[in-house]
Amino acid sequence: MSWRKYIGPGPLVAAAFIGPGTVTVCTLAGVNFGMELLWALGLSVVATIVLQEMAARIGLVTQKGLASVISQSLHKGIVRYFSIALVLMAIVLGNAAYEAGNISGGALGVSLFFPLPTLSIGQLEISLTNLLIGSIAMLLLLSGNFKTITGYLTVLVVLMSLAFLLTAILLKxxxxxxxxxxxxRINSENILNIVALIGTTVVPYNLFLHSTLVSKKWKEITDIKYIRFDTILAVVIGGLVSMSIVVTAASGKILAVESAADLAMGLETLLGSYAKYFMAFGLFSAGITSAITAPLAGAMVVCGCFGWSTEIQRRPMRISIIVILGLGLIFSSFGIKPIQLISWAQVSNGILLPLLSAYILWLVNKKSVMKGQQNKLFLNLIGIPIWLITLILGGWTVFRIFFDTGG
Structure with missing residues (x-):
């Protein structure tokens, strides 16, 4: 049996949740709390594997993406329209807002190698580095197919993983x-960081992306063993990368750190210039891979909700990708800070994650949908506590946003 049968959309899943936001959250967790919060990442990895496996199994059995299955499984009425509206708002607006962070994060990594100038046009300042990152992502998405994109991302994810892991190991x-x-350990001081670490790993749009891509890669029920191998390998690698960033930030003993770029510069004094370039390449890879997967996932959700084709060559997919990536490029390149948009996206995602987890648990236990591939009791005993964690996480996120904004 060819080893290629075992490798599917897993690298895209890893690429999607290891973005600049994850790098920054893990950096701050390491600087502020040392290695104290590694357990939260371990818990996140388990929760992510369980939810991603369920979403992937739904994709395999139905041969459809999660957005399509949810849309078709809900009867017409207020619940159906509320659910679809929430999914579209959270994923499309959220991914457009976070895309700006992905592009800017990748640009930070590039600027540590060779900074590009910023163009001033009247009152506007255009970042050429951000424009470069966004253009590369756009070209890869619009010119390639899923196989090509997966190939590029697999290489980048492997190199990114090596960059972060080697940096952590070098610090002994x-x-x-x-x-x-x-x-x-949970207390009032670290609770926000715990929520951030879990929230940056268990990503709602990854569940939609994974289920759709699984339906394109595998067709037979017997392929479930390949899907599980691909899922576990990808999420564990992603978890190890996150942990290595925490370890690097904790072991570096660098106090004045506000971002991963600061950490990269600080490591230069400890390990020499090559350590800075390891981190810079890792940050660039995290940015470019997430800049590709975020609009791809958002476009799949849009097309899935409306019953359109999710083939990347089709017009609805291309238009959706251009809109989501284009908005992110505008926000980042022109220095626009969509704070309100990101806040509402976080609120939507805070509601969406427990709702989506509940839908997944409902669907994988539904005989008419799963055709004999329903959850076993053991998986439900694991899945229900994970749903409760997502409920607490989502509730805390919504509360924090409204508390911070005075709402």
Whole structure:
């Protein structure tokens, strides 16, 4: 059996949740709390594997994306229209807003190698680096097919993983502290960081992306073993990358750090210039891979909700990709900070994650949908507590947004 049968959309899943936001959240967790929160990432990895496997199984059995299955499974009425509207608002607006962060994060990595100038046109300032990152993502999405895109992202994810892991290893972390970091600790000081670490790993749009891509890669029920291997490998690698960033930030003993770019510069004094370039390449890879997967996932959700084709060559997919990526490029290149848009996107995602987890649990136990591939009792016993975690996470996110804005 060819090894290619075992590798599917997993690299895209890993690429999607290891973005500049994840790099920044993990950096700050390491700087502020050392290795104390590694357990939260471990929990996130388990939750992500369980939810992604369920979403992928739905995609395999139905041969449709999650958005299409949810849309078709809900009867017409207020619940159906509310659900579809929430999904579209959270995914499309959220991905457009976060796309600006993906492009800007990738540009930070590039600027540590060779900074490009900023053009001033009247009151507007256009970042050429951001424009370059966004253009590369757009060209890859519009000129390639899923196989080509997966090939590029697989290479980038492997190189990104090596960059972050090697940086962590070079710092020779204390193994006692490393082991101690997997003992759960929750208090008023670290709760926001715990929520951020889980929230940046368990990503709603990844569930839509994964289910659709699985339906394109595998066709037979017997392929489930390949799907599980691909899913577990991708999420574990992504989790190890996140952990290595925390370890790097904790072991670096650098105090004045506000972003991954600051960490990269700080490492230069500890390990020499090559460490800075490892981190810079990792940050660039995280940005460019997420800049590709975010609009791809958003476009799949739009087309899935309306029953349109999710083939990348079709007009609805291309238009959706251009709109989502284009908005992100505008926000980032022109220095526009869509704070309100991101806040509402976080609120929507905070509601969407527990709702989506509940839909997935409902669908994988529905005989008419799963045709004999329903959840076993063991998976439900794991899935229900994970749904409760997403409910708490979502509730806390919504509360924090409204609390911070005075709403």
């Amino acid at each position: 972390p204390n193994f006692h502290e490393l082991a101690d970091g997997f003992i759960p």
